Amino acid sequence: MAIQKHIALLLQFLLVALVFDVANGYPLKLGFYQKTCPRAEAIVKRTTANYIYRAPSLAAALLRMQFHDCFVRGCDGSVLINSTRKNQAEKDGIPNLSLRGFQVIDAAKTAVEAACPGVVSCADILSLVARDAIHQIKGPYWPVPLGRRDGRVSIASESFTLPAPFANITQLKAQFVSKGLSVKDLAVLSGGHTVGISHCSTIATRLYNFTGKGDTDPSLDPRYVPQLKRICFPTDKTTLLAMDPGSSKSFDEDYYSVVLKRRGLFQSDAALLNDKTTSAYVKLQAKSHGYTFFKDFQASMVKMGQIGVLTGKVGEIRKHCALIN
Known part of the structure; x- marks a missing residue:
């Protein structure tokens, strides 16, 4: 049964890849380096x-790094490039200053x-x-079609096009x-x-000055606010917070239960x-204990990896990921 599910999942991903193949002309494909560098994936x-x-x-940090790479100029490794005297690169844009795991x-x-x-x-x-990092912490494993090439352009200001932690649903969907x-x-x-952590500074406005009147975001569970305020002071820029309290080291569906309780950090x-649509998905995963979450995450990561x-x-x-040839 497990083998049959694996085959079905693989066929699903191959179908997704085929759609992208037609669009790109030069397809990404599984086993791309089989002849030119057979040990690469290992x-x-x-x-x-x-x-x-x-x-x-670091697993959460590396997942975030790929997301930040793909959402700016596509999945071309541009987030890895160092700044020079003549150019400030993506990794030095404000939304990327907290990225880690480059080593x-x-x-x-x-x-x-x-x-x-x-x-x-x-890339x-x-x-x-x-x-591999997410799978190492017992998260889902998804096929990664390969054949990407590296971009030669990286501009710090373009990092502001990333989905922001203070974005509303209309902005996120767009x-x-x-x-x-x-x-x-x-x-x-x-x-x-x-999985992962953030800084108190990311939610300071949400806690202490949401509309500029010293108020708190009304979408946040009022019973949870005092707990956060005990941890985070208005000018705190160093204290770390778990994005999924009590389960921040486990890749699971618990995040959706937290969101449904109105305790999502951002x-x-x-x-x-x-x-x-998104509300229905949150409720489904929270109430079904993530029955489809891993399968859905696998499929969405394959799609994101081809942007x-x-x-x-x-x-x-x-030759070096931080340097353009």
Whole structure:
């Protein structure tokens, strides 16, 4: 039965990939490096596992890094590029200043380069690392079609196009649809907040000055507000908060129960209750104990991983992920 489910899931992903193939002309495909660098995926998996074993919290950070990469210029590894004297790159844009885990990507790239110089892109490595890191903490595992090439442009100001933690449902839906993702994908991928942490500064306005009158966001459970205020003071910029309290180290459906209780950390979490489709998905996962969450997350990650990819002869294969060739 397990084998049959795996085959069915694989066929589903292949169908999704086929749709993108027609659009791109140069398809991403499973096993892309089978002949040119057959050990690539195993090397990335081993390198990722070594880091996640020592620091499991990096899994959430690496998943977030892929999301931030794909939503700006597509999944082209542009978030990995360092700034120069002439250009401030994405990673130095304000929404990306809290990104971490770049050392994992660099280590994987170094290991792959030692085996197959100039073959495997940083964009592909980032996609593999994010998947392998989440699976390492017992989260879902999804097929990653490969063949992405690396972008040569990275602009800090473009990071402001990322979905913001204070975004409302109308803004979130528009941003996801603009990337070829559905409203259901919005609800599913928001579930990535089941792992990870944020800073008190991210919710300070929501707690202390929501409309500029010293008030609190009314969409937040009033019984939960005193707990948050005991942890976070108005000017606190260092204290960390779990995005899924009590379950922030486990990749599970508990996030949806938190949102349904109006205890989602961000306004963008609370916003999921303001749309018929996303609200229905939140209630489904919360009440069914995540019956379809892993399967849905797998499918949405495959879709997200194909946003705006560079293939064929477009872009380059970077020698170092932080530096344009």
